[in-house]
Structure formats: structure tokens, C-alpha cells
Amino acid sequence: MKTIITRLWIAGAILLIPGTVAAGTDKTLISWVYLANSTQQGGSALTIQAGDNFDGIVFGERAVGKWMAGSNFYARSQGDQQANAVETADPKTLIQMAVVYSGKQISIYRNGQPYAAYEASNIDLLSAKDNIAVFGLRHQGAGTGQHLQGAIEEARIYDRALTANEINKLRPNQPAEIKPYAWWTFEKGKETDLMGRFPVNNLAGGAKIEDGRLMLPQAGMLIAACATTEVIEAQRVADESKAPAMPPNPPADWLTYHLLHPGPGGAMPGDPNCAFYWQGEYHLHYIYNHREGFAFAHVSSKDLVHWQWHPSTLTPKFTGHGMFSGTGFITKEGKPAIIYHGQGSGRNQLAFALDDNLEQWTKPVPIIPKDAAGGEAKFNNWDPDCWLNGETYYALSGGGNPSLMKSADLKDWTFLGPLLSDDYPASIGMPKGEDISCANMFKLGNKWMLLCISHGLGCRYYLGDFKDEKYLPEFQAMMSWNGNNFFAPESVLAKDGRRVMWAWLLNLPVAPCGVQSLPRELELPADGVLRIRPLRELESLRHDMKQEAVGAVRSDTAYRLKEIGGNALELEVVFQAPTAKEFGLEVLCDKNGDNGVKVAFLADSKTLQVGTVHAPLELKPGEDLTLRVFIDKNLVEVFANDRQAAVTAGKFVPENLGVTLFSKGGDAALGKKITAWGMKPIHAAPLDSAAGRTVFEDRFEGKLAAGWKWLRENPPAWRLAEGALEIRVEPGVADTVKNALVRKAPDRTKGQVAIETTVTFTAPPTNQFEQAGLTWYQDGKPVFKLVHEQIDGKTYLIPGKIEAPERTVQLRLIVTADRFTAQFRPTATGEFKTVASGALPPGANEEISLQGYNGPADAEHWIRFDDFKIVELAE
Numbered sequence: 001m002k003t004i005i006t007r008l009w010i011a012g013a014i015l016l017i018p019g020t021v022a023a024g025t026d027k028t029l030i031s032w033v034y035l036a037n038s039t040q041q042g043g044s045a046l047t048i049q050a051g052d053n054f055d056g057i058v059f060g061e062r063a064v065g066k067w068m069a070g071s072n073f074y075a076r077s078q079g080d081q082q083a084n085a086v087e088t089a090d091p092k093t094l095i096q097m098a099v100v101y102s103g104k105q106i107s108i109y110r111n112g113q114p115y116a117a118y119e120a121s122n123i124d125l126l127s128a129k130d131n132i133a134v135f136g137l138r139h140q141g142a143g144t145g146q147h148l149q150g151a152i153e154e155a156r157i158y159d160r161a162l163t164a165n166e167i168n169k170l171r172p173n174q175p176a177e178i179k180p181y182a183w184w185t186f187e188k189g190k191e192t193d194l195m196g197r198f199p200v201n202n203l204a205g206g207a208k209i210e211d212g213r214l215m216l217p218q219a220g221m222l223i224a225a226c227a228t229t230e231v232i233e234a235q236r237v238a239d240e241s242k243a244p245a246m247p248p249n250p251p252a253d254w255l256t257y258h259l260l261h262p263g264p265g266g267a268m269p270g271d272p273n274c275a276f277y278w279q280g281e282y283h284l285h286y287i288y289n290h291r292e293g294f295a296f297a298h299v300s301s302k303d304l305v306h307w308q309w310h311p312s313t314l315t316p317k318f319t320g321h322g323m324f325s326g327t328g329f330i331t332k333e334g335k336p337a338i339i340y341h342g343q344g345s346g347r348n349q350l351a352f353a354l355d356d357n358l359e360q361w362t363k364p365v366p367i368i369p370k371d372a373a374g375g376e377a378k379f380n381n382w383d384p385d386c387w388l389n390g391e392t393y394y395a396l397s398g399g400g401n402p403s404l405m406k407s408a409d410l411k412d413w414t415f416l417g418p419l420l421s422d423d424y425p426a427s428i429g430m431p432k433g434e435d436i437s438c439a440n441m442f443k444l445g446n447k448w449m450l451l452c453i454s455h456g457l458g459c460r461y462y463l464g465d466f467k468d469e470k471y472l473p474e475f476q477a478m479m480s481w482n483g484n485n486f487f488a489p490e491s492v493l494a495k496d497g498r499r500v501m502w503a504w505l506l507n508l509p510v511a512p513c514g515v516q517s518l519p520r521e522l523e524l525p526a527d528g529v530l531r532i533r534p535l536r537e538l539e540s541l542r543h544d545m546k547q548e549a550v551g552a553v554r555s556d557t558a559y560r561l562k563e564i565g566g567n568a569l570e571l572e573v574v575f576q577a578p579t580a581k582e583f584g585l586e587v588l589c590d591k592n593g594d595n596g597v598k599v600a601f602l603a604d605s606k607t608l609q610v611g612t613v614h615a616p617l618e619l620k621p622g623e624d625l626t627l628r629v630f631i632d633k634n635l636v637e638v639f640a641n642d643r644q645a646a647v648t649a650g651k652f653v654p655e656n657l658g659v660t661l662f663s664k665g666g667d668a669a670l671g672k673k674i675t676a677w678g679m680k681p682i683h684a685a686p687l688d689s690a691a692g693r694t695v696f697e698d699r700f701e702g703k704l705a706a707g708w709k710w711l712r713e714n715p716p717a718w719r720l721a722e723g724a725l726e727i728r729v730e731p732g733v734a735d736t737v738k739n740a741l742v743r744k745a746p747d748r749t750k751g752q753v754a755i756e757t758t759v760t761f762t763a764p765p766t767n768q769f770e771q772a773g774l775t776w777y778q779d780g781k782p783v784f785k786l787v788h789e790q791i792d793g794k795t796y797l798i799p800g801k802i803e804a805p806e807r808t809v810q811l812r813l814i815v816t817a818d819r820f821t822a823q824f825r826p827t828a829t830g831e832f833k834t835v836a837s838g839a840l841p842p843g844a845n846e847e848i849s850l851q852g853y854n855g856p857a858d859a860e861h862w863i864r865f866d867d868f869k870i871v872e873l874a875e
Helices: 164-169 229-241 536-541
Strands: 013-016 027-035 043-050 053-059 067-071 095-102 105-110 113-119 132-136 150-158 182-185 202-205 208-210 213-216 220-224 272-278 281-290 293-301 308-314 322-330 336-343 347-352 384-389 392-397 403-407 413-418 435-444 447-454 458-467 470-478 486-493 499-505 520-523 531-534 542-548 557-565 568-575 582-589 597-602 607-610 613-616 625-632 635-640 644-649 658-664 674-679 693-698 709-711 718-721 724-728 740-744 753-761 771-778 781-791 794-798 808-815 819-826 833-839 846-853 862-872
Touching (some): 027 043, 027 053, 043 150, 053 095, 067 105, 067 113, 132 213, 272 336, 272 486, 281 322, 281 486, 293 336, 322 435, 336 384, 392 435, 447 486, 458 486, 536 674, 542 557, 542 862, 557 568, 557 674, 568 582, 597 625, 597 635, 607 635, 607 644, 613 644, 724 846, 753 771, 771 808, 781 819, 846 862
Parallel strands (some): 013 220, 272 322, 293 322, 322 384
Antiparallel strands (some): 013 132, 027 095, 027 150, 043 053, 043 132, 053 067, 105 113, 150 182, 150 213, 208 213, 272 281, 281 293, 293 308, 322 336, 336 347, 392 403, 435 447, 458 470, 486 499, 499 520, 520 531, 557 658, 568 625, 568 674, 582 597, 582 658, 597 607, 607 613, 625 635, 635 644, 693 862, 718 724, 740 846, 753 862, 771 781, 771 846, 781 794, 808 819, 819 833
């Protein structure tokens, strides 16, 4: 029997259900509850949870005083709760609350009477092997303070949808005709599941059994089913050391080249925070729901594109509070530091890095500024930012009318009052008291930029001047227009001086969760107009370039592209001095060219439309419109003329891959060929569970790494382009191959070694035995190959002759002292598949080569090699 043990969670009660129960999506949750007050928010009277998915009877989360059916990321929660009645019961009044899940319908009943009903796509939670039930805390992974205050008289789960009449007949502590799936009573001075699914439960913290009820005071703890204290301790150690990690086979709807949170825990919120360039690497943190509460996940990258997770060390157990929004900065002494809001502490906090990997930090220090009289200043502690201006540190504390303070040493702080100048211009288009949260202040061009959000409006920014210890905005603009979908921005100063930002994509139907926008470069040139460009390093993800010539799209017509389509693409489309009233393209279209996501320019309203978003954009007379459109599964990000950017997401439909051009009210000429690139994934699966140390890597960025040599070099037939090595596949065989790139092979006598590269046919192979991949040499002679090869009109992996129709494959050759294992991943995603293994006797002067041969003499066929890597594997 597999048993999952949850950690102790503040403010809740958790019970574990071992075993497996067959069930469908239909179910009923019922709880008899006393509420301590009607102003509390976010607690649960009963939740059923499996992994990060849950359904529950939740009070006051989205609307104060109202009941709702809680669910992961509100996936099955009622959006508009305006018509729901406000709870009026006093603490002595028992309330029966029931939520019925029936097909695609959710119905909520209060004391047997209809309370709310709506449609939703329900899920099966009862048949999961590791499902749990939660009392008090809204769900496993919720932060502190998100719990129910009051008492539970009794609770039940049914594995069917009860009718209103059946619910009305139920009485606490009395049997009914219908057998429950689980049934908790507290009559005998302990928690008891009468159905036996919760045989062992521990009560901890402030929660207690009293007068036949489960009492949940404000500081209540939890009930956790467990086997032994040894099991709990083992799970605790595992949880604390576990870093987020991609599964070997991500679900089909997970994004390909956006930074995301794969679990454990959900990233709600998923605000990016505390970014650095430090010791040759970029570091970024983001909020997620750790078992202990809100924590910072930590990722690092050498190029702002490919990320790896570090252990989560900034957690409530270490800091003593939850981790909410903040920023990173470098101190006068040249050390990384973070400032953030300590959720539950009532203070903004500082911490300082103790190692170059940014995995160890000092204990946090609260920021307590003094007022002019020397006493403790009174202000709203919220979403702070800190920056060094000359020899003085300045810190703001966000919210409405944010505050400003300063320090010479990050120890003693002087309160300066409001951040915003008294001369704040009334004509700027945003009220002075509007929310300024997730704030980030920095110099951009000759202005100070204040990047921030309003919680209801989403991401926005000010440009202005910081002088006389006040900020005077001169200009304000939005970066989110359809509500707050583009949210919680963070930025970093890149090693070459570029300012790069991200934002969390909130309330968009993208998977899994905690998805960050593509990184954007911000620039403010002399004309004072903000430039917004996709990060240039994203070009390293390009492969399989395709072009299609379309001279013009005639007025009031549509044209479907014949060569270009997909859902992991970058498109570049240039409309030449357009005069049509509306023109653009639709992406992710069905086979008929319909039901796509619209990307259009609307001349009359001077807007860029991206799905449901309408962002302001004005073209100068005679100006071309250049669109760079990034498509990642169902997510679409668009950059227009480096002056505007917008994000949207549609429903994920795997087969909808088409691209259609259209024009209304005039012809739309295209200035050059439409270009498309496939985009490679950024979250590579690990080599295996015993993955070891990378001893060599070449990403082919601008030049070849040291140690390579050419066999029979033909300089015009090789090049470095877009972060890859490209070699023309010329005629020849193994002994005469041209442009074979060779380097010394790793010493396989000392253990397992893996050699990896990604291979792409930029044009489909046409010649018999046309191939490309890895070749093993001994004493200058090729003795073994792992290649993608054309045979009788089909492409195969050799050795093994495994059919592989994809143009892109990732190859991995594992060698030991006397054997080889050949593996591949189609499209460079998912798990590696073994295609062959066998003896590889030792030899002298061993080398490994990248090469292709048997190409056509009358056509240019090129092979792309990406990310060559040698890794020492643990035994």
C-alpha cells in the first residue's frame, strides 16, 4: 500500500486516505460547520485533494462572506459570485453546506436550499491513490492565514451526486440510506472516519476535539493521517530537499519554451522576484506553494532562456514567514541581497546571500524606519523595492500612495514619507492613489522607470525623474489591457547592460501554472518612446526555418499559408506601408482556416489586437508593420515594431496548427517572405535519475569551442547561425565525408559518459542513406555511428533501424569501458528511447564527430547541430 504523508500545516486539518477507490467525476461534499465570524477569508470546511488538484467547500475567498466551491487555480470555481447570498449566521448557529459535482454541473446548497449553480469541467479526485482530505486549510499548499475559523460538527463525502431531497434528509451524526465514501464524526473525543478510509489520524497544534466537534481556532494546526513517526520524518526530509523539476513526459498541453512551475506545489501566485546577474549566471526567484507555505522557487540560467531549478531554501521554515513580492540588488560591498514582504510578519524584510550559488541566505532582518522624531514610522508594509543611488540605499513600500525610506548601511533606516511628488501631474492618465505593487525602480535611458502593477489592472509603468528624494512621473502606460493577465513584473540588468523584464501570466488558460512571459528587452532611446523587444537570446531556440512568399492579401479575403504552421513557432511577418482598415493573421487555426487566435492592426482605433486584447499602437504614415509572433501551445505573444507587445491564450486544441492572413477595407502587401522557425523546448529532461556532471558543452554561439578540428574541411559548406552549427550534407561516404567536426572522445574507462546533440534536417533528406549524427573514431577510422538516416524513402535511427519521421531528433550516446547504448528523443522532447546497445571494444586515439554525408550533389541540404554536450554519469 502506498501511503503519502503530508507535513504539518499551519491553520488547518489534513487527513490522508490510503488505498484506491474507483470513482468518477460525480461526488458530493457535505460539512456541518459553525463559523467563528463572517469576515474571515479563504478557509475550507472540507476539501478533497489529489496532487495539486482539489475541490472544496470554501468560505469568503473571492467574495467576503460568501460560500464557493474552491478548486485549483479557480478551475472549477464560480467566477461571478455577485448573486450569492452573504452569510448571516452567528457563531452559535450550525450550517449545513453541500457541494454537488454532477457531470458538467456544480451545485451548492446551504441548509438544503439552492445557493448557487453553474457549469464546469469536473474531474475525478476520489480514485487517486494519494488523495487527501483537508479541514480548515483551503488546500494543501495554501499559505498561512488561509484557514477556516470555527468548528466542524461532522463531514461526509459521497461518491455520487446527491439530489436536493437526499441532502435535505441528512442529519449530523445520524446514518442515511446512502452509504458515504467517507464520514467523519468527532463524538468520541477523537476524529473518526466511520468508513475506515482514515484509520490513523494525528491532531496537532491548536486544532482539538471538544464537545463532539473539531475545533479550529485562529491558530489551529492540522490532523494528519500517518503510519509512524519515522515515515513522517522521512517525508519531511524529502520535502525539504526537493526542488521543482520537470517530469520526464510532460502533458501535451504544457508550454514548450516558457519558464513555468512543474511542481511540487502550485504557483498561485507565481510572481517573479529577486533577479540577479551574478558570477556569470542569471538567477530568478518566483513565489510558489511549498508544503510550508509561500516560498521562493529558485532558477538559474546562463542565457536567460534555458533554466534549471535549485533547491528551495527561502521557505517559511527558514525565514519564519511566507515569501511575498520583492526584488534583488547588489550592495555597496558587491554582495547579492533581497528585499521582500514577509507574509504574516507584518514587515518588509532583507536577507543577504552567503554563497555564490544563491542557495544560502542570512536570516531575514525586518526594515523598521524611524520618523523625524526618532520613533518607529507608521506606514503600509507591502511589496518593497530597494536600489542604490550614489552612496544611498532607497527603498519603497508599495500599495496605494507608496512610502519611501533611505539608509546608508541597510541597518538604520530613515522614513521619508510618500514616494510620489506633490507635483504628480493630474493629466498623466492614472490617479495618484492607484495601487503601486510589485514595484521595481531603475534608470532607463535618461529617465527613472517605475515598473509595477495595479492588482485590478495588471502590469504598468511610469517614466519620470527621481530627485529631491521624490519620484515625479511624467508619463504612464499600461502593459496589460484585458484585466490583470500580465502581472507582477520583475527585471534584471543583463551582463551587457540591457534591461530585461518578465511578468507572471495570470488567469490565462495555460498549463501547468506559474508561467512567466517571454523575457523582454526594454530600451528608452533619445525619442523617449519605450522599446519592447523579445529577448535576442530566444533566437537560439530557432530551428527548421521555413519561408513562404505572399505578395499581397487582397481586400476582404483570407489566405491560408501552405508551408507554415505549428504550435511551437516564431513567425516574422512584415506588412508593407499598409493602408487597409484591418489586416493581420490568425494563428492556431483549424483545418478550414477558422477558429484561430487573431493578431491584427485596426487602423481606425489605432490598436494592436491579440485575441481579446486591444493594445494602443499608432503607425506613422508610410511605416511598415513588423510582427513577431511567438506561439507556444495555446499561448500567443506578439511584438509589434518594437513599440508594443501583448499576450493572449486560446483553448488548447492540438490539431489546430494553421496560419491564415487576412485584410479588410483594402489590400495588404507583404514586404518580404514570411519566415517561421520551430522553437525548441527550454526544459530538457534530465539524462536519467543518476545524471552527473557536465564536463563539456558547446552551444555554437558565435564560435566553436576549443578542442574541435575539421576532417576534410570545406569552409563554404559550414557555418554558425542562430546558436547552431550548420553543415551542408555533401556527397560521400564514411571514409570520405567532408566537414566532419571532430574532438577527443571522453575517457570511458573511468565510468559512464553520455554524449548528446540535437540534429535537424533543415530540408527533408532525399538521397538513399543520406544521414547526420554522431560518429565514433578510433585511430582516425570511423567504427560506430548513431545517426538519423534516410532508407528507402523513410528516416530511421541507426543502429536499431527505429523509424523516426521527425526532422529533429536529440541523440544520446552512452559509452562505458566496453559497451555503448544508443538513445534518441523525437523532437528533442519527452523521455529518451533506447534504440540499440552492444559491445564497443576499447581502442586507441578515440574521437567523437558531428557529421553528415550521402547528400545530393544538385541541391543544398543542411544539417543543424545544437547544444553538443558531454556528461559524466554517476554509476
